[in-house]
Each structure stands twice: as structure tokens, then as C-alpha cells.
Amino acid sequence: MAALERVWALGRGLGTTFGYLFKPRTTVDYPEKERPVAERFRGLHILDRHDDGLEKCVGCELCQAACPAHCITVEAAENAPDAPTSPGERYAWRYEIDLLRCIFCGFCEEACPTGAIQLTPRHDLIGFRRSEFEVDKRWLTVPDPRRATAAGPAASGGAGERAPGGPIAG
Amino acid sequence: MSSNPPAQSPAGARPAVDGPRPAAPAVSPPPPATVTCTIDGKPYTFPRGTLIVNAVRQVGHPIPYYCYHQKLAPVGACRVCMVSVLGAPLTRPGMGPIVTTGCTTPVFEGLEIETMSEAAKLARKQVLQFLLINHPLDCPVCDKGGECDLQDFTLGYGPGVSEFAERKILRRKADDLGPFLVLDQERCILCQRCVRYENEVTGEQNLVLKERGDRTVIDTGRGEPYSGYFSGNNTELCPVGALTSRTYRFKARPWDVRPVATVCQGCAVGCNATVNLRGDRIVRLLLRDNPQTDGGWLCDRGRYGFGHTTAPARLDRPLIKRNGELVAASWEDAVSAAAAGLRQGAAVLGGGRLTDEEALLLSQLVRVGLKTNDVDWRVGYQTFAAPEAVGMQGAQIGDIDGADLVLLCDTSLLEEAPVVEIRLRRSAGRNTSVIDLGPVRNFRHGPSRRIACAPEDLPARIAALTPDFQAAKSPLIVWDGRGGEALAEAIRGLGARVLVPAEFNNARGAEIAGLVPDALPGYHRLDEAAVFSKAWGAAVPSATGRHTQAILAATGGDVQALYLVGANPLRTFPDGALAAAALDRVGFLVVQDLFLTEAAHRADVVLPALGPLEKEGHVTNMSGVRQAVRRIVSGPSGAKADGEIFRLLAAALGATLADVPAEVASEPVRLRLPAGSASTPPGEGLRLIVRPALFAGGGTAAHDPNFDPVRGGTVVRLHPEDAAELQLAEGDAVHLQSGGTALRAVVSKDGGVARGYAVLAAHVAGVQGLGPRVRVAPARAEVTVG
Numbered sequence: 001m002a003a004l005e006r007v008w009a010l011g012r013g014l015g016t017t018f019g020y021l022f023k024p025r026t027t028v029d030y031p032e033k034e035r036p037v038a039e040r041f042r043g044l045h046i047l048d049r050h051d052d053g054l055e056k057c058v059g060c061e062l063c064q065a066a067c068p069a070h071c072i073t074v075e076a077a078e079n080a081p082d083a084p085t086s087p088g089e090r091y092a093w094r095y096e097i098d099l100l101r102c103i104f105c106g107f108c109e110e111a112c113p114t115g116a117i118q119l120t121p122r123h124d125l126i127g128f129r130r131s132e133f134e135v136d137k138r139w140l141t142v143p144d145p146r147r148a149t150a151a152g153p154a155a156s157g158g159a160g161e162r163a164p165g166g167p168i169a170g
Numbered sequence: 171m172s173s174n175p176p177a178q179s180p181a182g183a184r185p186a187v188d189g190p191r192p193a194a195p196a197v198s199p200p201p202p203a204t205v206t207c208t209i210d211g212k213p214y215t216f217p218r219g220t221l222i223v224n225a226v227r228q229v230g231h232p233i234p235y236y237c238y239h240q241k242l243a244p245v246g247a248c249r250v251c252m253v254s255v256l257g258a259p260l261t262r263p264g265m266g267p268i269v270t271t272g273c274t275t276p277v278f279e280g281l282e283i284e285t286m287s288e289a290a291k292l293a294r295k296q297v298l299q300f301l302l303i304n305h306p307l308d309c310p311v312c313d314k315g316g317e318c319d320l321q322d323f324t325l326g327y328g329p330g331v332s333e334f335a336e337r338k339i340l341r342r343k344a345d346d347l348g349p350f351l352v353l354d355q356e357r358c359i360l361c362q363r364c365v366r367y368e369n370e371v372t373g374e375q376n377l378v379l380k381e382r383g384d385r386t387v388i389d390t391g392r393g394e395p396y397s398g399y400f401s402g403n404n405t406e407l408c409p410v411g412a413l414t415s416r417t418y419r420f421k422a423r424p425w426d427v428r429p430v431a432t433v434c435q436g437c438a439v440g441c442n443a444t445v446n447l448r449g450d451r452i453v454r455l456l457l458r459d460n461p462q463t464d465g466g467w468l469c470d471r472g473r474y475g476f477g478h479t480t481a482p483a484r485l486d487r488p489l490i491k492r493n494g495e496l497v498a499a500s501w502e503d504a505v506s507a508a509a510a511g512l513r514q515g516a517a518v519l520g521g522g523r524l525t526d527e528e529a530l531l532l533s534q535l536v537r538v539g540l541k542t543n544d545v546d547w548r549v550g551y552q553t554f555a556a557p558e559a560v561g562m563q564g565a566q567i568g569d570i571d572g573a574d575l576v577l578l579c580d581t582s583l584l585e586e587a588p589v590v591e592i593r594l595r596r597s598a599g600r601n602t603s604v605i606d607l608g609p610v611r612n613f614r615h616g617p618s619r620r621i622a623c624a625p626e627d628l629p630a631r632i633a634a635l636t637p638d639f640q641a642a643k644s645p646l647i648v649w650d651g652r653g654g655e656a657l658a659e660a661i662r663g664l665g666a667r668v669l670v671p672a673e674f675n676n677a678r679g680a681e682i683a684g685l686v687p688d689a690l691p692g693y694h695r696l697d698e699a700a701v702f703s704k705a706w707g708a709a710v711p712s713a714t715g716r717h718t719q720a721i722l723a724a725t726g727g728d729v730q731a732l733y734l735v736g737a738n739p740l741r742t743f744p745d746g747a748l749a750a751a752a753l754d755r756v757g758f759l760v761v762q763d764l765f766l767t768e769a770a771h772r773a774d775v776v777l778p779a780l781g782p783l784e785k786e787g788h789v790t791n792m793s794g795v796r797q798a799v800r801r802i803v804s805g806p807s808g809a810k811a812d813g814e815i816f817r818l819l820a821a822a823l824g825a826t827l828a829d830v831p832a833e834v835a836s837e838p839v840r841l842r843l844p845a846g847s848a849s850t851p852p853g854e855g856l857r858l859i860v861r862p863a864l865f866a867g868g869g870t871a872a873h874d875p876n877f878d879p880v881r882g883g884t885v886v887r888l889h890p891e892d893a894a895e896l897q898l899a900e901g902d903a904v905h906l907q908s909g910g911t912a913l914r915a916v917v918s919k920d921g922g923v924a925r926g927y928a929v930l931a932a933h934v935a936g937v938q939g940l941g942p943r944v945r946v947a948p949a950r951a952e953v954t955v956g
């Protein structure tokens with residue numbers, strides 16, 4: 001009797017599994033296919049530029065102060081008046097995020113007075129070494145539109161390129 | 171750094187008044203020393219004269235203020251400290267409360283203060299709105315962001331939005347005022363703290379208000395660069411980001427720095443400061459008031475003199491000379507090579523830049539390791555550090571405040587103990603008369619009686635001042651110890667207390683530690699050698715050693731090896747020719763220093779040492795105050811603290827360093843002073859005198875990258891008439907020739923130099939090699955055709 005009950009239970013369980021063969025799929029073939037994310041999804045960061053190619057970041061360190069995970073490091077320097085990196089007097093010569101510590105809260109984006117640091121829908125955080133997740137300006141900064149038209153995005157060392165010390169970009 | 175010092179202890183309780191009341195005087199009784207008033211409905215008692223702004227802060231209620239500062243006189247310029255007050259005579263009976271400035275109104279009996287009345291709130295809100303009319307609102311790029319009173323008070327008391335939509339007035343931004351100061355005129359709120367500091371404290375008036383109305387700006391007088399030794403204090407006084415430091419520019423935010431208390435070792439004043447570290451790098455120094463030493467200010471050498479901690483030129487490994495080349499070596503090899511070379515006939519020079527503890531270790535190393543008393547810290551012009559050691563009565567730095575007569579005996583406080591000069595300027599403006607004696611005018615920012623005389627005439631001139639000193643109630647003499655016994659005797663004759671600015675920051679610590687040829691630690695007589703031998707467990711020589719001059723003269727003879735500890739006699743010793751000859755002659759030379767100095771280039775072994783901010787211990791300042799110093803940064807990894815090097819050397823020499831005996835029962839010894847020259851040097855040409863200059867030399871300042879902009883070239887100061895006779899104009903390049911040596915310099919005309927003198931800065935390469943007289947020739951005459 002007991003044996004029969006067990007076979008019945010097994011059959012019922014397999015039946016559930018079997019039943020899914022005829023239902024619509026909920027998974028996608030990632031990474032070949034991607035599911036759209038919510039409009040305000042908070043994924044990997046970029047450092048944006050102005051239309052004239054200057055970096056939006058002025059190195060104010062407010063994002064570093066706002067970050068609850070303490071994973072941002074900003075160090076500022078003075079712009080060369082004849083070849084500025086950003087508008088105004090100050091720019092970030094060093095900007096690093098430890099993406100393994102980041103909790104993608106978006107506080108940095110909220111704190112930023114210039115809209116420089118932005119969280120994008122990208123979420124492909126892949127790498128083989130810890131150091132690959134400590135990204136710096138080369139990885140974060142979007143391509144310079146002035147240089148991108150001249151020599152293509154690869155030459156500008158912008159986001160999307162697999163810069164040394166950055167995870168694989170999707 | 172908030173520029174507003176914290177409020178003092180709550181003054182709710184009235185201070186106890188003890189003892190019987192004095193008998194009723196004939197005149198009307200003085201008003202009581204305290205007054206009672208109410209603040210936000212509660213009664214408090216304060217000393218008479220307390221300003222409302224301080225009273226409110228003392229009881230812990232918030233009040234915004236910009237122009238008021240505890241170290242400056244109140245002015246009432248910013249109008250943001252508004253409070254409601256009620257009480258005669260400010261308001262008439264029957265009248266309601268009025269709004270007034272808390273920083274210019276003292277509390278009085280029966281005054282009712284309301285800090286948060288609607289009227290006061292509105293007044294502050296409107297003032298803050300006005301202050302921001304032309305403000306650029308560029309906090310993200312402003313160095314003050316995060317510690318700015320304009321940010322804080324606008325958030326706390328200001329309006330959320332401005333009613334002004336007009337275009338802002340644009341002004342000068344990111345303007346380098348001087349080597350250390352950056353001005354942003356747009357951010358200035360015209361509180362005039364900087365202007366008042368330049369008026370009341372330094373008296374230099376480097377910063378002034380220009381233009382009128384909404385065009386008013388802060389600027390230097392005629393638009394020339396800021397020149398002065400106290401510019402950095404402005405950056406801490408300025409409540410906004412208008413005046414900021416060049417060295418700190420964009421280096422950090424207040425929330426990512428770690429404050430550590432320290433004592434400046436730029437000179438022997440020993441000003442207290444707070445170091446701010448970002449990670450393991452020093453980004454700035456801030457004030458840490460100590461009324462005993464700094465009186466609440468720092469000089470620029472102290473504030474910005476931290477660049478040596480990361481200077482690329484720092485020595486970071488020992489060097490040994492092989493085939494005429496200095497090559498890197500391990501510490502073991504270097505120490506054993508040094509010990510082997512020093513074993514026979516060694517003498518030691520230097521030590522004025524060690525900590526007290528290290529000086530004591532060196533003193534022992536000399537006695538029990540090198541078995542000699544040939545040791546002397548005095549490798550420059552200074553002949554003693556502690557006035558007590560040469561039979562004079564010492565003074566405290568603070569004694570300047572109460573002195574009614576101050577004699578500057580051929581000594582510049584400004585160049586040798588800058589922050590002390592601020593005290594003298596302040597008291598000279600009140601009730602201190604200053605006598606400025608010597609060949610160069612040394613006191614230039616205050617009233618003084620100038621007596622020009624040649625160095626050899628100083629004793630006679632001082633003796634002539636006896637009546638002035640007898641008439642004075644608390645006279646004071648400032649003498650840097652240049653000269654000899656004749657001058658010392660004249661100064662003793664005046665019977666006044668003496669303040670001695672030191673050539674090396676811890677000269678006094680070195681002297682107490684016995685780094686002199688005629689005394690053991692604690693100024694004990696050499697006769698006590700037996701006591702010290704017992705305590706140290708090794709024989710201490712009791713024969714008097716030789717002083718620097720004699721040691722240098724005896725090199726190549728029975729001084730076979732020389733150990734220079736943080737000393738570079740080629741730059742500091744007055745007889746540069748002797749020093750150069752001595753270092754060439756000596757059989758074996760060990761140099762222990764932070765940088766590859768001229769002396770280190772000639773060394774057989776170079777031992778890299780850690781700097782003042784890189785080791786623990788104590789230092790003794792010019793008036794004998796001992797202060798602890800801490801290790802704040804680690805310094806080059808291959809360098810070692812001087813004390814550790816002494817222990818290594820002692821071990822290699824087979825000696826052990828122990829503690830000093832606590833009790834030695836002898837009278838302290840009186841140090842011998844050199845006789846000093848009493849005659850005018852013969853010969854042609856201008857008489858050369860070498861006087862200290864703040865940024866010219868010194869241990870670390872000479873190599874500090876932060877001072878590159880101010881170091882400049884070699885400058886020779888001449889009386890304008892002498893310059894005219896030689897047909898020289900300001901800025902002309904000249905050759906100073908003396909005997910076989912010549913030095914290139916730039917002319918600076920200076921009416922404060924007596925006629926017939928040429929003045930050069932001390933501790934500068936090449937200066938000490940010149941003789942007592944120089945011929946000044948235009949450099950262009952040197953250019954020969956062909």
C-alpha cells in the first residue's frame with residue numbers, strides 16, 4: 001500500500017514538471033537574449049560628459065560622501081586653463097568604484113550636482129579577479145563625442161571597452 | 171575647519187566671589203563685575219562686557235556669525251548675528267524688542283535676548299539672501315565646501331530660494347595672490363576678517379577692501395603679490411571659500427581627513443598645530459591654539475612645511491662610498507662601515523634637530539661608544555641655546571606681552587621665530603617700546619627705536635642702554651646667541667630676562683642632553699663623569715672636549731673621523747672655508763640626514779634619517795617648554811629614526827645605551843662662549859653679514875618642494891645709497907667677490923641695512939664660503955668677449 005502511494009507521489013511530481021513543457025517559457029537565453037529591465041533600474045555606473053566632450057564630473061567628492069558602502073574614491077585636481085578636463089576649476093583625476101561593494105542604491109547619482117555619475121540599466125557584472133571589479137575613470141567615462149567621431153569609440157577608452165582593471169562589458 | 175572656535179564652558183553659574191567686601195571707597199563704587207540677563211526666557215549671569223554673541227554661544231544656543239571672530243575686534247560688518255533684545259538703554263520703556271547685532275552689543279543688567287524671535291529670524295534670512303546675490307554658488311568646486319559657514323548658515327537660517335533673478339557680477343576667480351594664497355573674489359562676503367587680521371594682528375595690511383558698494387572686493391594693496399610670512403592664517407579666518415591655500419587646493423574634503431595633533435618643528439617656537447591626513451598623506455596644517463607658544467597663529471613655514479615628507483629627493487636607503495661613488499647599501503653594511511670608521515678619533519657635530527630622547531642617546535653614544543667629549547650641536551652662528559646655561563635669566567615667549575621694554579639685539583624675530591614677532595608687533599603698538607639694535611633693521615612692522623651699529627660695537631651700545639633698562643619695569647632682551655662672551659657680558663649687565671630664538675628647532679634639547687664639549691647631560695660638570703660611568707655601565711671621559719671650530723680645525727690631525735648628525739656645516743658654519751677644508755681633510759665622514767646635502771656628497775657613509783613628523787618623542791622650544799611630538803607619517807621605508815640609528819651604531823661599537831642617572835648633585839656648569847671678534851675686518855669692499863631668512867635654509871625647508879616658489883635665488887641686500895654708488899638697480903645680477911671665491915646674487919635695495927654692509931641669507935649654498943668683505947660687481951661685467 002505504502003509503495004503504491006510513493007509511486008503515485010512520484011508520478012504527480014513528474015506530472016508537474018512535465019506540464020511545464022507545454023506552458024510559455026519564463027527564462028530567456030541569456031546572454032544571447034536579454035529581458036528588458038524596468039525603466040528606473042539601477043545597474044552599472046557611467047561618468048557622463050557634456051556635449052562638448054568635457055567631463056561632467058568636477059571632482060566634488062559628494063558621491064563619495066553619500067555612498068553608504070564607501071566604495072567610491074575621488075581625488076580632485078586643478079584643470080589646466082588651456083586644456084581643461086571639465087568646466088570650471090576642478091576635475092577628478094582619480095575616480096574609482098569598487099563594484100563588488102556597491103549596493104546599487106543610486107545615492108551617488110542623487111548626490112551628484114552635475115549629473116556626472118549615472119546608474120545605467122546595464123547589469124552584466126562579470127569578471128575573473130577581484131581587481132577587475134575595481135573600475136576607474138577609463139572604464140566609467142563615456143566616450144568623448146569629439147574623439148569618437150574622429151577615431152571610433154575604441155580609441156577613446158570609454159565605457160564598454162574592456163579596460164585593464166575593468167570587468168567584461170556586455 | 172569651522173572658523174568659529176567652540177563656545178566656552180556654560181556660564182549659567184555665577185563665579186564664586188570669596189572674601190570680605192573691600193571697605194567702601196570714597197568714589198562711587200565700581201559697577202559689579204557680572205551682569206544677569208535672560209536668553210530665550212532663562213536667566214544667566216556673565217562677566218560684564220561679554221558680547222551677546224558669546225553669551226548666546228556659551229549657553230549653547232545657536233547663533234550665526236561671519237565677521238565676528240574671537241581673535242579679532244568686533245566690527246559688525248555682516249549683520250547676520252541678529253537677535254531680538256529688550257531692555258533700557260537699547261529700548262525705551264513701553265517699546266517692544268528691537269533687532270540688533272549680537273557681536274557688537276555687550277550684555278547688560280536686565281537685558282532680555284531672544285534668539286529665535288520671528289523678527290530676528292526674518293532679519294537673518296534677508297541678510298543671507300543679500301549675501302548670496304552675487305555669490306557664484308559653486309560649492310562643488312570650492313575647497314571650503316563641507317566646512318563653510320556660508321553653506322551651514324544658509325541651510326540653517328537662510329531662505330530656500332532667492333528673489334533675485336538679475337545677472338550676477340563677475341569677479342576674479344582662482345587668483346594666486348601669493349605663493350600660498352588663492353583668492354576667489356566672487357565667494358567673498360566682505361566680512362573683513364582678513365582685512366582686520368592684516369591690520370590688528372600682523373600689521374602688514376596685505377589685504378584691503380577696494381572699490382565701493384556692490385563692486386567692493388578684497389585685494390592686495392596695489393595689486394602686487396601678497397608678501398608676508400603669515401598668509402596662511404587668512405585661510406582659516408575666512409568663513410567662506412574666498413581665501414584658500416594653494417597647497418591644499420582640491421586635495422581633500424573635510425570629511426575625508428583625519429586630524430592629528432602635532433607641534434611644528436619648523437623653528438624653535440614650537441607652535442601647536444593640527445595635521446590633516448588624507449590616507450597616509452598630509453594635506454594641510456591647521457591652528458591648534460596654545461597661548462604659551464603660538465598665541466593662536468602659525469607662520470607659513472610651519473603651515474606649509476610638510477612637503478619634505480613626500481619629497482622625491484628624500485634619502486631612502488643607506489649609501490656607502492665605493493671608488494669615489496656613493497652606492498646603495500644595506501643597513502647592516504652601512505652601520506658596520508660607519509662604526510669601523512668612527513672607532514678611532516671620531517668627533518660628532520650636530521644634533522640640534524633631534525628629539526630630546528634622541529639627543530640623549532647621541533650624547534651617550536658619543537661618551538661610551540666613541541669615548542670622547544668632542545661633540546657640539548653648534549654648527550652655525552648660535553653659541554648657546556639656554557640663557558640659564560650662560561648665566562642669564564631666561565624668559566618665556568609670553569613674557570613679551572607684558573614687557574615694557576624689548577631690546578632686539580641684532581636679532582630678527584620675524585626670520586628666526588616668526589610667530590613670536592606677531593606678539594611683539596601687537597605689544598609694540600600698545601605699551602612696549604622696542605629698541606632695534608644692530609647693522610640691519612629687524613623690526614619693520616611697528617614703532618621702534620632704531621640704533622644702527624656694527625656687530626663689534628654691540629657690547630658698548632648695550633652698556634649705554636643701562637639707564638633705559640633700570641627705568642623699565644619688566645624689560646626683555648631678544649638675542650639669538652650670535653657673537654661671543656663680550657656681548658654676553660654686556661647683556662648680563664642689563665640684568666633683564668633673555669629670550670633666545672634658536673637656529674635649530676631643538677637646539678635647547680640638544681644642549682640639555684649634553685651635546686656640548688664641556689657638559690654632560692643636564693648641564694652636569696665633566697667631573698661627574700664617574701656618576702655617569704656608573705649609570706651607563708661604561709667609562710665616560712672626563713677631559714673637556716673641543717667645540718665645533720676646534721673640531722673642524724683638527725680634522726686630518728687627531729680628529730680622524732667626523733659624524734655629522736643632521737648637520738651641514740658647509741651651509742651653516744660661519745667660517746665656510748674652514749668647514750669645506752675640514753670635510754675635505756677628514757679621513758672618514760659619516761652623514762646622517764634626510765637629504766643628500768653638500769656634506770653628504772662628500773661622505774663615506776650616508777645614513778638616511780626620518781624627519782620631524784615621522785618619529786615620536788619630545789622637543790624643547792626656545793623658552794624651555796617641552797612638548798610631545800608624534801609619528802604622523804611613516805616617511806621613506808628605507809630610512810630610520812635617528813634614535814634607532816644611534817642604537818644600531820652603539821651595538822656595532824660594542825656599547826649599550828642605558829638610561830640617564832636621575833640624581834647628580836652638582837651645580838650646573840656654565841658653558842664657555844667663544845670670545846667673539848672685537849674688531850672691524852680690514853680690507854676693501856662692503857662688509858658682508860649673513861642673517862637668517864625664513865625660507866632660505868633650515869633643515870627641511872631648504873629641500874621642501876612646497877617652498878620652491880618662495881626660495882628664489884640668492885639675494886644680496888644693500889643700502890639704496892650704496893647701490894646707487896655702485897650703479898646697481900633693484901634686481902640687477904651681481905657677483906660678490908671675496909678672496910678667491912665669488913657668488914652670483916641679485917640686488918635688493920633695503921633702507922633697513924646700514925651703509926657699508928651687504929646682507930645675505932644664512933644657510934644658503936655658497937654664502938658661508940665668502941670672507942668678511944665682498945666686492946660687488948655687476949654680473950654683466952663678467953661677460954667677456956671671446
Ligand code: SF4
Nearest residue numbers: 067102103105106108
Ligand atoms: S550606487 Fe550606492 S553603493 Fe553604489 S557607488 Fe553609488 S552610492 Fe555607493
Ligand code: SF4
Nearest residue numbers: 057058060061063112
Ligand atoms: S561624480 Fe558628481 S558627485 Fe561625484 S565627484 Fe563627480 S561631480 Fe562630484
Ligand code: SF4
Nearest residue numbers: 358359361362364408
Ligand atoms: S576674503 Fe574671506 S575673510 Fe576676507 S572679507 Fe572676504 S569672506 Fe571675509
Ligand code: SF4
Nearest residue numbers: 434436437441469472
Ligand atoms: S613660528 Fe616656527 S614653530 Fe611656529 S609655525 Fe612658524 S616655523 Fe613652526
Ligand code: FES
Nearest residue numbers: 237248249251273
Ligand atoms: S557677526 Fe555680527 S555683524 Fe557680523
